[in-house]
Amino acid sequence: MSGDLPDFIFGKLDWDTLPFWDALKDPTTFKIINAVISGGAGALVVLGALGVVILVTWLGKWKYLWSEWLTSPDHKKIGIMFIVIAIVMLARAVIEAVFMRAQQAVGLDGGFLSPEHFGEFFTTHGTIMIFFMAMPFLTGIINYVMPLQIGARDLSFPVMNQISLGLTAAGAAIVMISLVFTPFSTGGWSGYPPYTERAYNPGPGVDYWIWAVTLSTLSSTLTGINFAVTIYKKRAPGMKLFRMPLFTWTALTTAILMIFGMPPLTVATALLALDRYLDFHMFTSDLGGNMMNYVNLFWAFGHPEVYILILPPFGIFSEIFSTFSGKRIFGYPVLVVATICISILSFIVWLHHFFTMGQDAAVNAAFGIATMLIGIPTGVKVYDWMLTMYRGRVRLSVPMIYAIGFIMLFVLGGLTGIILATPSVDYQVHNSLFLIAHFHNMLIPGLLFGMLSATNFWFPKALGFRLEERWGRRAAYSWIVGFMLAFFPLYVLGVLGMPRRSLTFFEPAYLPWTLIAGFGALVILFAMLCLLIQLWVSIRDRHQNMMTAGDPWDGRSLEWSTSSPPPEYNFPVIPEVHSRDAYMSEKEQGKAHQVPDEFPDIVMPANSAMGVIIAVTGSAMAFGLTWYIWWLVILAGVVTLVAVIARGFVRKTTRVISSDEVRRTHLAWLECVRKTTPVDRSKEQSPENQGLPVPPVNGAVQ
Amino acid sequence: MSEQPQTSRRGSPLPWVLSRILGWSPVTLLTGCSATHITFLDPQGPIAQAQRQHFWFVVAMTMIVVLPVIIQTPWILWRYRYGGKAPYRPHWDMSRWLDVMMWGVPVIVVAILAVVLWQQTHRLDPYRPLDSDKAPLQVQVVGFDWKWLFIYPEQGIATMGQLVLPADRPISFQLTSATVLQTFFIPALGGQIDAMNRMVTKLHLQANHTGRFAGKNMQYNGGGFHHQRFTVRVVDDRQFDDFIAHAHRQGQPLDRQRYEEVLVQQGDTADAARALGLTSYQRGEPIRFAPIPRDLFRGIVDDAPFESAVHNPAPHQQAAMHPVAYQALPPKQQTPPKPTLPQDKETSQ
Numbered sequence A: 001m002s003g004d005l006p007d008f009i010f011g012k013l014d015w016d017t018l019p020f021w022d023a024l025k026d027p028t029t030f031k032i033i034n035a036v037i038s039g040g041a042g043a044l045v046v047l048g049a050l051g052v053v054i055l056v057t058w059l060g061k062w063k064y065l066w067s068e069w070l071t072s073p074d075h076k077k078i079g080i081m082f083i084v085i086a087i088v089m090l091a092r093a094v095i096e097a098v099f100m101r102a103q104q105a106v107g108l109d110g111g112f113l114s115p116e117h118f119g120e121f122f123t124t125h126g127t128i129m130i131f132f133m134a135m136p137f138l139t140g141i142i143n144y145v146m147p148l149q150i151g152a153r154d155l156s157f158p159v160m161n162q163i164s165l166g167l168t169a170a171g172a173a174i175v176m177i178s179l180v181f182t183p184f185s186t187g188g189w190s191g192y193p194p195y196t197e198r199a200y201n202p203g204p205g206v207d208y209w210i211w212a213v214t215l216s217t218l219s220s221t222l223t224g225i226n227f228a229v230t231i232y233k234k235r236a237p238g239m240k241l242f243r244m245p246l247f248t249w250t251a252l253t254t255a256i257l258m259i260f261g262m263p264p265l266t267v268a269t270a271l272l273a274l275d276r277y278l279d280f281h282m283f284t285s286d287l288g289g290n291m292m293n294y295v296n297l298f299w300a301f302g303h304p305e306v307y308i309l310i311l312p313p314f315g316i317f318s319e320i321f322s323t324f325s326g327k328r329i330f331g332y333p334v335l336v337v338a339t340i341c342i343s344i345l346s347f348i349v350w351l352h353h354f355f356t357m358g359q360d361a362a363v364n365a366a367f368g369i370a371t372m373l374i375g376i377p378t379g380v381k382v383y384d385w386m387l388t389m390y391r392g393r394v395r396l397s398v399p400m401i402y403a404i405g406f407i408m409l410f411v412l413g414g415l416t417g418i419i420l421a422t423p424s425v426d427y428q429v430h431n432s433l434f435l436i437a438h439f440h441n442m443l444i445p446g447l448l449f450g451m452l453s454a455t456n457f458w459f460p461k462a463l464g465f466r467l468e469e470r471w472g473r474r475a476a477y478s479w480i481v482g483f484m485l486a487f488f489p490l491y492v493l494g495v496l497g498m499p500r501r502s503l504t505f506f507e508p509a510y511l512p513w514t515l516i517a518g519f520g521a522l523v524i525l526f527a528m529l530c531l532l533i534q535l536w537v538s539i540r541d542r543h544q545n546m547m548t549a550g551d552p553w554d555g556r557s558l559e560w561s562t563s564s565p566p567p568e569y570n571f572p573v574i575p576e577v578h579s580r581d582a583y584m585s586e587k588e589q590g591k592a593h594q595v596p597d598e599f600p601d602i603v604m605p606a607n608s609a610m611g612v613i614i615a616v617t618g619s620a621m622a623f624g625l626t627w628y629i630w631w632l633v634i635l636a637g638v639v640t641l642v643a644v645i646a647r648g649f650v651r652k653t654t655r656v657i658s659s660d661e662v663r664r665t666h667l668a669w670l671e672c673v674r675k676t677t678p679v680d681r682s683k684e685q686s687p688e689n690q691g692l693p694v695p696p697v698n699g700a701v702q
Numbered sequence B: 001m002s003e004q005p006q007t008s009r010r011g012s013p014l015p016w017v018l019s020r021i022l023g024w025s026p027v028t029l030l031t032g033c034s035a036t037h038i039t040f041l042d043p044q045g046p047i048a049q050a051q052r053q054h055f056w057f058v059v060a061m062t063m064i065v066v067l068p069v070i071i072q073t074p075w076i077l078w079r080y081r082y083g084g085k086a087p088y089r090p091h092w093d094m095s096r097w098l099d100v101m102m103w104g105v106p107v108i109v110v111a112i113l114a115v116v117l118w119q120q121t122h123r124l125d126p127y128r129p130l131d132s133d134k135a136p137l138q139v140q141v142v143g144f145d146w147k148w149l150f151i152y153p154e155q156g157i158a159t160m161g162q163l164v165l166p167a168d169r170p171i172s173f174q175l176t177s178a179t180v181l182q183t184f185f186i187p188a189l190g191g192q193i194d195a196m197n198r199m200v201t202k203l204h205l206q207a208n209h210t211g212r213f214a215g216k217n218m219q220y221n222g223g224g225f226h227h228q229r230f231t232v233r234v235v236d237d238r239q240f241d242d243f244i245a246h247a248h249r250q251g252q253p254l255d256r257q258r259y260e261e262v263l264v265q266q267g268d269t270a271d272a273a274r275a276l277g278l279t280s281y282q283r284g285e286p287i288r289f290a291p292i293p294r295d296l297f298r299g300i301v302d303d304a305p306f307e308s309a310v311h312n313p314a315p316h317q318q319a320a321m322h323p324v325a326y327q328a329l330p331p332k333q334q335t336p337p338k339p340t341l342p343q344d345k346e347t348s349q
């Protein structure tokens, strides 16, 4: 059927890029099974997109969506949109993971997936989890929370924030579209050449991967700049660096890591693209190319990246341990110093990802030792968190359950990390399932629990009602149990020498372990279902769990001092900060909820369509490049350029909210707070908790 | 277990005891009955044995830092629960003494680990020749898509699917890839090493005694990746000589046609056997090649396998110590190439 469509218009697109085409032409049972899976996924994408369009039209909400969300420069709304992307992508990637686990559970000498299909699964799973789940999730949380914590009204560059969102959305869209116009890359999330060079993989798969990742790294670089500048420049008066909440500290270090860590990958994928499109020889074997340069560039990004992923959860857990223990964080300065140590060290350890590439023993040893050094500040942090609970009053609310799961499981990941940092032992477990178990041991209890914990923690702030507790607990426990069942067996498999990315295996000794891991994946699927039910039940019962007073957990930092959800401008009057745990000390001194003497006019950024334009042109350009549809590439490029120039001519970039309106809103809220009955912490999880805690007595949470 | 490894106890007894308790039971349970040795926890050579020891040593040392967390967290949770009676100090947020402990213990643990790491990384460096009174056997390994070619340059033969090695004699491997990145791995004998196109890496291993071990590729390289396995058959000297003689008698000549139409084509060892007309081939058995072109390995590294043999009769052992030295290899030429050896490069720099 190929050659049917005019190349000038459709580039390399053809009928056989549709996921079921091959099976139609040559229907064997095996091909049909694979076609049903990939065709089903493609159909889900198309139907999902159609469903959203129909739903919005039916509800008549296009205008609302456009003016309140898509064009809004509000950091809170942008944060929520980042998180929505992350959750959709999480769902897809978890389903893919379950397919992989199912394949390996029945994979002794067989299975049901084709090699190409399996290769796409681990590539998209890894790429999505890192670039389109983890990054948008933590970017979303920081976006939402950090300005509130430092007493700011918005990020320094709200329109750039929209553009970051647009770029991430474009990348995510490209990965989704690849389910309809297949295939995606099989080169893994790391995309090592020469395998990903045109000589070995001429198809569109690697190009999809390149452009999706490029969009994501550009987005994160801009985000990093935005966060760092905001934290340096927009802190409330009195908020010295050493008074910032720990989450803000980790946001700052993460932002710096983003600024320096992301560009190496942008460069690497761009050079790979030059190789593939224009016959450069950066990473080929001949004409002076060398794939080792790619590997170094990739991990010069890759290792800072894992700390980009883990530092924000460290900050989140610091807040949660302190809040739910009703106690100051133990060793604040130590935690800050440890965070800074970790972020500096994270730049000098990248070589531990390729000890086996044949470099000198002294080089390997030096990088191995540097890697182990990171264990020291990390260990100190863990002890600080334990000491935060020690002599506290610990409440096992849902965010805290995740935090406990994190602290106990994360140290095991640390243990296996030290094993992997030891070159002579790494030679045995590198690229085996031991490695997979290790980094999931960091990423699920660390990153993912951090994100879920943060969601449970700050959700009432963002939406004005608490997430339901019962299903929240079920989800949290299922995640913990599911994780252990799904990944501890992989340690054994790795030690028994099973390579990662294995479609099938031939050792009967592996079978019991792959079966347990498969069962664990089902428990994780159940945990996902619990999350969905939790969300559903929470929305259904939202009136019981209202939190307008804004402080459901007896919080310590400034975000809890404002209403839930906060007004667009966050604070009617910019707060003044005199100590750490700024809001807690206000409460201790009985100074919370005071009526300000006067209200100012507030200048806020005006709506802008830049983010939407970049999302559309970014995905169009990536799609055009992938399929060699040059008119689309040129068109998208021109539109982007025109939009950027046009933006320079926009005069009305701000909007003023009158002091009257601010006063009215704020006084109404204070009135509402006054009518709320304060509750002590024993009622934290009951409907009586409307966001007003009984004030602390001598710092003791009641 | 028919072939008990002779574990030589070195260093502290704790890891050794741990390995008996923790490692042995599940591993022997699951692998003891299989004919091949698949893991370094069941080591069959000095390198893997040392790696196992180091593995348990690292586990034991790190436990010093990890166990307190796992044990004390539940205790703290219970004792300091909301509504409990234990002392409550909401403002207590620092303690010099605890700070010193908190930094001190991990620092000491990491310091000890670092010293051992430095020593072991050098001692177990894959590039380091093994101490032995026997001359090492040279084996050159070439990764193709989904199969390995093992060249015995001194014997003038090559095999695929099975690597036959003499027991108790050091083996000196040189590795390259005729295609994308791959990783060569025999867990029961020692660690992995990457094989890269137009570069040479090295690996030194030794088997303590005869037996069958699993070998594989660890780096994904496409659809047939999971089939890129081989059997390592370690035999005594007499059997090894028999094997060589057998290969000379029965091997197929490895000529340009077989190289280009079988080896270079994507496919696993069984596919190659089929293409070579070996109808009764069983996976894990050797496909034998003899004679083989002189300097085949060198030629593959230079991306001109059947030309360099003619034009460049240089000794094949002269691979670079480290693959980086190959970065500046001359570009592929149309005219008969005269590849510059890395040594020339290095000395001319």
Ligand code: HEM
Residues within 6 Å of the ligand: A094, A097, A098, A100, A101, A122, A123, A125, A126, A127, A129, A130, A134, A187, A188, A189, A190, A436, A440, A443, A444, A447, A448, A486, A499, A500, A501, A502, A521, A524
């Ligand atoms: C939610 C449960 C999860 C399950 C069941 C799961 C399962 C898997 C499986 C089966 C693989 C392939 C292993 C192999 O190569 O043989 C894999 C690879 C991977 N996973 Fe996950 N995963 C999960 C969550 C995550 C999360 C949260 C992240 C990151 C934030 C993540 C990142 C990755 C990466 C980067 C790879 C490597 C992909 C590659 O080989 O290129 N996964 N995962």
Ligand SMILES: [Cu+2]
Residues within 6 Å of the ligand: A302, A303, A306, A349, A350, A352, A353
């Ligand atoms: Cu790393």
